[in-house]
Amino acid sequence: MRRPARMLAVAGLASVAVFAAACSSGGSTPDPAPAAKITLADSTAKPINPTTPISVRASRGDLTTVTVTNRKGKNVKGASSEGGEEWHTTEDLGYGTTYTVKADAVNPDGKHTRQTFTVKTIDPDDTAYANVVPAPEVVSEDGIGVGQPMVFQFTKPIKNRAEVEKHLVVTTTPSQPGAWYWTDDQSVHYRAKDYWKPGTKIHIEANVYGVDLGDGVYGAEDNAVDYKVHDSWVAKADGNTEQLTVFHNGELVRTMPMSLGEPTTPSHRGVHVVSERSASTVMDSCSYGVCQGDPGYYRETVFDNLRISNDGEFVHAAPWSVGQQGSANVSHGCVNLSPADAKWMYDTFRLGDVVEISNSGGDELPVWDTYGDWAVPWKVWKAGNASA
Known part of the structure; x- marks a missing residue:
């Protein structure tokens, strides 16, 4: 008997389904992917x-x-x-x-x-800032002098000095070798073997945020500053000749009669660096224990001052000693100049410029006194003292 055409078509579909099932026999729906x-x-x-x-x-x-x-x-x-x-x-x-x-x-x-x-995050017992000296806001537009060390001054004593130094960076252009040295437990200085070359660009960083400074103290924040070095200005004060000679980029440009510290209060010898400028300053001997009523007491307003140490040494105008300038050392440790010469020095010298004192009869400027850095021989300085 012949089947109707419709029945053949249905049968054909069924056979296709069976064939398809046979081809996929042994497979299954893919397993779901594992959760992330x-x-x-x-x-x-x-x-x-x-x-x-x-x-x-x-x-x-x-x-x-x-x-x-x-x-x-x-x-x-x-x-x-x-x-x-x-x-x-x-x-x-x-x-x-x-x-x-x-x-x-x-x-x-x-x-x-x-x-x-x-x-x-960790919660330190305390934090300390790495302040840069000199602060950028006190540096003149033409930059710093050739004798200026780079300084980070911490607001707390630092125990882990060696660890801190790993996070201090100095880049100089042109390149000049230098090293860090701790002048006290809160201040670390960087200088080169010799004075900076005029025109040098200096970039310093203290990447101390998160750094364990020791005794539960951590770095409060990072700090970075850029400096440039202006022309070389070096003044040389000779206690034997009582003359102050000034060199600009190595060339002698001015000679002035002066007076250093008298034998009982001699000026420190060695390299001094200008750290502060003030048009007028009240100098009071009571600041170092000689007060009113004591022999040698004085209180005087002094003009055109260049501070060269924290031990009370300045280059300044001293009209009262003009008669001895060039012939005798009669100051309390300062470099005394006539008002005209002091004004010239004040107008010419900036932070980081150098005053070298020789034949003063005094001890060498200590390394811890502002910028006594240059008193330390380079071999010693380069070796560092972070573990001291």
Whole structure:
């Protein structure tokens, strides 16, 4: 019996279905992809250093969003890797702060995994700033003198000096070899073997934020400053001749009669560096223990002052000793000049310019007295004293 045409068509479809089933025999629907897993790169069991980035990673999927917020709800900046499997903060965190990390990741099937973490940062007993000396705002537009050391002065005593030095950077153009040296437990100075070359550009950095300075003290923030060195100005005060000779870029430009410290109060010998300028200063002997009523007491307003040590030594106008200038040393340790010569020095010399004193009968300027750096032989200075 012949089947109707419709019945043949249905049978044909059935056979195709059977054939298709036979071809896929032994297979099954693919298993769902495993859920994405989100982890932090570092354990959250202990507080982290604020300079350590918070790093979020995804496995078996990609991160879609990550937010890190502090207690006030402020977001921390961050960036993702090219593949989308990792995200990390790109700015320093704060001390003693708790951060909330919220992350979302998606697996190949489009299924999302969301997770929240808490990260805490270390909370130091105290922090210290690395102040730069001289402060940029007191430096003249034409820069600093050839004798100016680079100085970071910390607001707290530093125990881990060697560790701190690893985070101090000096770049000079043109390049000149130099080294750090601690003049006390809060001040570290940098100088070259010889005076800076005129025109030198100097960049210094104290990258101490997050650094353990010792005894529970950490660096409060980083600091960086740029300087430039102006022309070379060096004055040489000779106690034998009582003459002050001034050299500009190595050329003698002026000779002046002067008076150094008398034998009972001799001027320190050695290299002095101008650290302060003042048009007028009240000098009072009571500042070093000789007060009113004592022999040798004085209180005088003095003009055109260049401070060259913290021991009360200045180059300044001394109209009262003009008669002895050029013939006798009669000051209390300063370099006495006539009003006209002192005005010229005041108008010419800036911070970092040099006054070298010789044959004064005094001790060498101590390394700890402002900028007594040049009293230390280069071999000793270069060796450093961070572990002392």
